[in-house]
Amino acid sequence: MRDDALAPAAVPPLTGGLADSVFETADRSPTLPVLARRTDAAPGVWEEVTAVELRDDVVDLAKGLIASGISPGHRVALMARTRYEWTVFAHALWTVGAEVVPIHPASSRDQVEWILRDAGCVAVVVDDEQGIMTVGTVCAGLPRLKHVWQLDADASARLAEQGAVIPLTTVESLRRIVLPDSTAAIAYTSGTSGRPLGCALSHRGLAYPCDVLLAGWGHTAAPPGEQPSVLAFLPFSHVYGLMIQVLCLRGGVLMAHEPEMTAEALASALRTFRPTYLYGVPSVFEKLYKTFLRTAQQAGRGALFERAAQTARDFAEAEERRRLGTGPGPGFDLRLQHALYERTVYRRLRGALGGRAVRGTSGGSSLSRELSLFYEGIGLYIHDGYGLTETCGGITMQPLGREKSGTVGRALPGTEVQVADDGEILVRGPSVFQGYVADEARTRAALYGGWLATGDIGQLDSEGYLTITGRKKDVIITSSGKSVAPAPLEQRLRMHPLVHQAVVVGDDRPCVGALITLDPEFLAHWRAGLALQGESPGREAREENALREEIARAVASANSAVSRAESIRVYRILPEPFAPDNGLLTPSMKLRRDAIARHYAAEIDAMYEARSRAVRRPGTEETADWDESDNVFR
Structure with missing residues (x-):
């Protein structure tokens, strides 16, 4: 606690x-x-x-x-x-x-x-x-x-x-x-599975985290005097x-x-x-990064951008070690490189965002550590926040001067956070909701002794920094009994410029799989940059092979962060994105996993069946290890 x-x-x-x-x-x-x-x-x-x-x-x-x-x-x-x-x-x-x-x-x-x-x-x-x-x-x-x-x-x-x-x-x-405890809003949950639930939020509950953030961090939202x-x-x-x-x-x-x-x-x-403070969901900051990269490549400066981006991450990571007391900070060579890119690259990137923003917050789902370090390195610290509809929004924040990318910070003053034995995050404080409208049973199940069972799973380190690893209900259990949290894999997949969305599947399956959609703008840019020669049929085949290789690299990068048993072994590239219009995303851009699984049930079955045939040993019904990932296009 x-x-x-x-x-x-x-x-x-x-x-x-x-x-x-x-x-x-x-x-x-x-x-x-x-x-x-x-x-x-x-x-x-x-x-x-x-x-x-x-x-x-x-x-x-x-x-x-x-x-x-x-x-x-x-x-x-x-x-x-x-x-x-x-x-x-x-x-x-x-x-x-x-x-x-x-x-x-x-x-x-x-x-x-x-x-x-x-x-x-x-x-x-x-x-x-x-x-x-x-x-x-x-x-x-x-x-x-x-x-x-x-x-x-x-x-x-x-x-x-x-x-x-x-x-x-x-x-x-x-x-x-x-009165402060009067109900101000009935905010409905995103409804990623089942009907959305109406959360009764009081005036006090909505005001409290805002007032605490303004008191402790308000002065950081703009340059001095603005x-x-x-x-x-x-x-x-x-x-x-x-x-x-x-x-x-x-x-x-x-x-x-x-x-x-x-x-x-x-x-x-x-x-x-020209805002001084940015906020958004991870997909917004991912999209901005990919736009920076695409614009640089179109200008013939893609390699320069990638070097500058890596320098930004290295610089931010060294700065993080310094402020956390685990390192001396950026060395002379790194500071020199960073200063060079500040004049040639970073200043222009900030200019594309208005040129005045000093910090920002990402919420709704987890922001990757790599992306947070990139933005910090270019002079715009974007921290990952955490909160729920049931908590009237944010309940954690990065302590000033002790920010740690890859975490959502520490509990706000007056708010308590603890992690249960099964990994579920529990919250208690003034911003916790009044209950679900006309649903006392669900309210009692969510609130116990003043503690809200969030349904999220995570970890608290020795200094109280909270890391979110996924939703409790989203954990995948393969047929071999391996438990896999899909969010980290999905997050790493989306870091590849060609990948727009990803949803990891694998419940009661022999291995973990993924459904992937492509970023249409970056895909068009990528195709234009291939400049493949030859007749159309041959060119299309070579283009498809090149695309397979790119997505295979994205999957390999995602797999590098997990154990072999947790890694993606089969995947499909889908022809259309998940969207609120087709019922596969919530209005807040969260995956409706159950709806996606139902909508693509045939494709998921075919994906695993194709892989099963590929690994089945000749003359027997036994299967070999599902070691190599299978790049299957729909």
């Missing part, structure tokens, strides 16, 4: 609800820019919203909600992209004591129906006509649902007009009766995005909204908004 004091544990106690921060900031610093959004006239220009402007928008909308019959305790779903109106609606709902139910706008009809019914929502906010159509197909079976508001049809302005007759004193009266700024692009429907929103508004961090999740929109937003 650990309770590591990484920062001052004494943060100002919460006395009301999350909406109070909007009003308090407006009173204290009315002209402080708190939000930013793209303008319609010029996509590269950002319109800033001051604290007093945000407060006035929240008040006007809160009046409209009251006039529409929204009362304390009512639940309203926000099924919209990451946009300014999402933030205003959330804080207006919290102002009147209502509860926010975030839903990803790309959720299927069945998912939307389940969440609206399970949460008992009385209203839902959608982006556009598509959202109207989705809700329209299910609302007949939802007698509690009274309102559907469409943002693109000026729902905010219409509600504000409707609420003009409501006095300000009514709004203030409702805001002041919101206002910290964050580009919000991950969905607010996920607790990670929700936590970032709360943290920014409670800490005076300028937050920009980028509703488009495309690579082009993100790249443009980073260049023009």
